[in-house]
Amino acid sequence: MTETNTIDDDGIEGISLKQYAEKAYLDYSMYVILDRALPHIGDGLKPVQRRIIYAMSELGLKATAKFKKSARTVGDVIGKFHPHGDSAAYEAMVLMAQSFSYRYPLVDGQGNWGSPDDPKSFAAMRYTESRLTAYADVLLGELGQGTVDWVPNFDGTMEEPSLLPAQVPNVLLNGTTGIAVGMATDIPPHNLREVVTAAVTLLDAPKTTLAELCEIIQGPDYPTEAEIITSREDIAQIYATGRGGLRMRAVWDTEHGDIVVTALPHQASGSRVLEQIAQQMQAKKLPMVADLRDESDHENPTRLVIVPRSNRIDRDALMSHLFATTDLERTYRVNLNMIGIDGRPGVRSLDGILKQWLKFRRETVRRRLDYRLERVQRRLHILEGYLAAYLNIDEVIHIIRTEEHPKQALIARFELSDIQAEAILELKLRNLAKLEEMKIRGEQDELEKERDWLEKTLGSEARLKTLIKKELTAIAEKYGDDRRSPLASREEAQAFSELELMTADPITVVLSEKGWIRAAKGHDMDPASLSYKSGDSFKLAARGRSNQPAVIIDSTGRAYTLATHNLPSARGQGEPLTGRINPPSGAGFDGLMMGDSGQRCLLSSDAGYGFITTLGELQTKNRAGKAALTLPAGARVVSPAPIGEDAQWVAAVSNEGRLLLFPLADLPSLSRGKGNKIIAIPGPRARDREEFMIATAVLRENDGLTVWAGKRHLTLKRSELEHYHGERGRRGNKLPRGFQRVERMEVAS
Template identity: 40%
Template sequence: MKKGFYMEEILFPENVLKVDIKNEMESAYIDYAMSVIVGRALPDVRDGLKPVHRRVLYAMHELGVMHNKPYKKSARIVGDVIGKYHPHGDTAVYDTIVRMVQDFSLRYPLVDGQGNFGSVDGDSAAAMRYTEVRLQRIADELLRDIDKETVEFGPNYDESLKEPKVLPARIPNLLINGSSGIAVGMATNIPPHNLGEIVDALVTLIENPNATVSDLMEHVKGPDFPTAGIICGRQGIYDAYTTGRGRIKVRARAVIEEGKNGKNTIFVTELPYQVNKARLLEKIVELVKEKRIEGISDLRDESDRDGMRVVIELKKGESAETILNQLFKFTPMESTFGIINLALVNNSPQVLPLADMLNHFLEHRREIIVARTRFDLGHALKRAHILEGLKKAIENLDAVIELIRSSATGREAKDGLITQFDFSDEQAQAILEMRLQRLTGLETEKLIKEYEEVLALIADLRDILGSTARIKGIIREELSEIRALYSNERRSVIVDAEDAIDIEDLIPDEEVVITLTNEGYIKRTPSNVYRIQHRGGKGKIGLDIKDGDYVKDIFVCSNHDYLMIFSDRGQVYWLKAYQVPEMARNARGKAIVNFVEFEKDEKISTVFPVREFTDDQFLLFATRNGLVKKTVLSAYSNIRKKGVQAIILDPDDQLIKVMVTEGNSSIMIATRFGASIQFTEDDVRSTGRVTRGVRGINLDTTDYVVCADIVSNASYVLTITDLGYGKRTETSDYRLQTRGGKGTLTIKTTRKNGLVMGVVQVCDEDEVMLLSKSGKIIRLRADAIRIIGRNTQGVRLVDLSDDDRLIGVAITQASEEETTDEAGGALIE
């Protein structure tokens, strides 16, 4: 015998079929792959169910375990499903039932369970012999009209029974509950959505079949997970709805509470979808032990039947925001959900955008309504035929009764009715079976009325079948009923965010000093590095600048603030404070062109911090030529990297100052020759972003505006000149005037004290930070500056060299670490 030959090949060579193993393997594997794809792993686009889910629901329906019926043991359901429709392991079937019960797995659970069905901690459900189930009311909507020949049935695994290939599905289950599964060479991961939003989008498509993704997203904001959470960013949602694929980040909901003893506590009340809480806590403990996250003193799980509550206690002095963002970065408290809208369309796997998924459901509902209407029409026609015969019999009652009485047998009577009165076989049988009670006058009227109602029903059903508009109207009406019965509030919140954890998440929200030079070098420095000195001191070198450059602006803000950068040409640019490099006190900084794309010869006019872009705040602009303009702050919330136009300027004008106001403030504008005017913001009408402005102050020919400020509740107006002189004047000395006037004097300008450099509002407890052209920075207590009237020259504040000038002023809060010396100043080394 040759090696490698089988006995059959030798004895019965005619029974051996030789095939190419490569082709055979390919064919067999494709058959296996399609069996897994169609028969197990992927949901049908019409009812959103995989075969095992569909078989469980149908078996429960057949068993009569409806939402208003008593519970039945889960083992009974599992046995029916396995024995009749799904000949696989009982564990797989029971796991399917358990998932359809869990309100943290499905947005709208389809099975109502009684007993232990697991938890978000990953606890297993109790054995099937201990738990009981019945259908949820919403599951009835998946099965409604299944007995009206609305869907196709096929043979079960042994061809002894019939099972539905799809359910009628009055609810868009694929989208509201989502689906996940791994097939051969492909996977699906469809997130759950809010029923109300999906219904609204379906109605929009019914009314406008050409609705765009943007139109649909006015209703469908994004996924709505059963465990809630916060969805960060909208681009991934848009990608998924347009292409069928996208990535979204989901964060836990956490609240920070400050304790009386200086210790902060983080409370976690919601987790991202499918995150195991117990494993999350283990991960946090592991990170603390490895010292990758420091500052956590205690970790407790206080969750109960009323909701989730994870308590993270922090050590004294720790930044809760920083630790929380570390938790987002290193634990599943922030998770990525990869959306793949893969479903079966006519038994073929397809990746579907949102509009296609909705349209396939609407087409399915159209087919169901047409099939249901035809079924009802057939029954109505049969009933009308019977009623027509009964009506005819009543009209010939005496003759019919005589014929029946004279007949020897029922068959003879039936044949006589058919022959003598031209009744059909069904009509004759119905007449013979009619009770004598139906011959009373009242019953006769009811019969005639029923006949008329059936005729009207037939006409209506035929009208539905012949009218696309009627079918759309029925779909819309049914969807409205579904929305009213089952819709609830959205759970997941969607917020704007970047695609990944930014460095901001790991930077403490601390006070910093932003310094900007005339040539555009910018840096960020902690505010406590500058020491507080006496009035008249020499100051301290704030940064080492190159020849020909000088400090142009300085202000105090938070690391997490937005910096709005306005140019002299009226352009505005956006930057985060933490994006400015942090450098030592004497460092020059980094060129701002690395962060902001300026035009050629464009110079920075003013920079200030903004925390949030709101509708209840305004930007007030002041120009060199004395114009002012007011625009709502939210108009500048979508600033691009290349900047946008903030104000229209005349060719010979420049933007001097931009201020954030509350809409009802008083504004003070000061000129280089010491004139000032104060008027209410109500005098300036709010206009759009790209507008020119109105007259704020009437200037002399050689004068121009050097600064503007909001008049607050501060006690004094501080006026600073470029030669280092200044004074405080009581706010009450400045009278309110009408916009556009000449104004009043704020300081006498002479060769001794120089021209006006800045006018700001101060209180006694404020600190004043002054900047010189040479780079010196001096910090003074406001209450150390002399209080004198408007018509004065002021006193010396800074001892400047002959070629130096003051060019900037900023107000800061007093530090808690100050120590007062014998001259009344405070000193921080």
């Protein structure tokens, strides 16, 4: 059902609230999009920026003029063209004056216009002075030459240009940011020489591909020397879609062992960066940094010094952490959204932007030439009249003195046009002497040559292209400069993990029979001598560093990972391990290991099966652990055996005193599973648990072995172990009498 408007008896029209709200919001949205937030592709300016520049040009504040108070300019802007707050207009003006914000500033400021550290620290407009920069002439130089349309200002008392006749693609050069209703824009700045070269290339070869343009414009060029570390492929994708993100990273070097940051990302604050680093130092999350200094001055606008605690600190890793956690690396959104020459907002690709701008430039130049041709033809027409008057000067003077209507008389006598007659009548007496035939004919010749050139140029697309190219190239030579933001390929920044930030102090982790865990400093303590709760006793211990996790194997073959730096002290009796992990109900703990993630170990069951794995394969963030060792029916976990770098042999012993040695290389490396047979256990004896593998050990070439049976022990030298060599999976040979019930064994170096 459609809603219709109604008119009451008093002639007042009534509309529904829905209609009114929709129209009001739509009108507001379009106003914000078209007249406030988005730049135009033609001159790359928002309305407030365009009005500031035009108002300054009207005040005569060219680059060669004297500075004037900024309040004068702001007053003209808001009084004549932009009826908004003075602070908003002044902030827009400040932005165009900051060389660290604008790649090619449009306003030349005198006084405090802010600093890279605090862009908002500029002085009030009554204190600062300003004028236009020389670069602003590329936007204003052709303004009075019929190049753009003029529209009434907000109160209709004067006119302002709808656009500025930009001679370069300023929308790409200085970029802009803005938030409208339902859309936003984030256009990064670019290098003038690169953009002009790309525009000229596209002018010569309209079928130039985006990939070819990306070879010329390799990326944005911010007003900072920090590196753009986004890959060339990602930048090309941004230019193709008009959307994406860029990353910038600070430039640093080392001096006398210190880290010196010499360039920050665009709009990053040095004091903010130092504050971020200091906060990490105070929170003891950056123990490898000893001191910070800000040595920035006039000669070195950015010089931040980071002093590592020692020469052993990995500076690359430290900076990678700081890149990931501070403003030393920043991400910038790219959204190439702008108002096109058709007056519609839209996100455009790089080649689409350049093609549209070239269309705008071609039309601007054509209008300029048409305007000049009209002026030349008008002047030639007047010069013909002057020449006729010069040749008959006495008669002309007589007609002017004696005729009541001299204009009509002159027109009738010398066949002049109204314009020619008017020009003759407006001549001053003192100029009559200047009407010399040679001068008139000389000016005629020059203007006729110019007229011919203008007509040829307007009549030839090739000549018009050549003219545009010459003008673009001349501007690039005059205002262009080298790229400031280098493009670099860098690895992804990685923040230190909590463990990496911990000091690597030696500790011993102790686990009791009842599953209580604690940690003692150092490696020289005896775990069995610690005090335990009534009915509890020592079971397992592992030695490592406080920044290494502990890996625990439960009686079901599941592996768990536990951070060790925050375990309770060994001075107490510890805490239940089940408060930190979630093992199956009734499970015990049969293995405890510490070391680097690459540390190898032998994981086995007392059924005689096992395999080689690494601590990294056993580690998990899951409190419920991960499946590691598959146990045959009735089998139990054997305490894991660490594998040293030079280990070559595996020793396995059963509770019946059978010992077998075989090469370590015969066992597979797995991440989990049952493994291969290590030592043979007869089936019936294994089912009844009369015989089972009691322990394993991994030996180097010259290591011996000590076996224990009760309080008795036997140490076998390397030569004595030859008797127990065999193939993997054999039963092994019996140990001497008295060691038929082996309880444990250990390597004897």
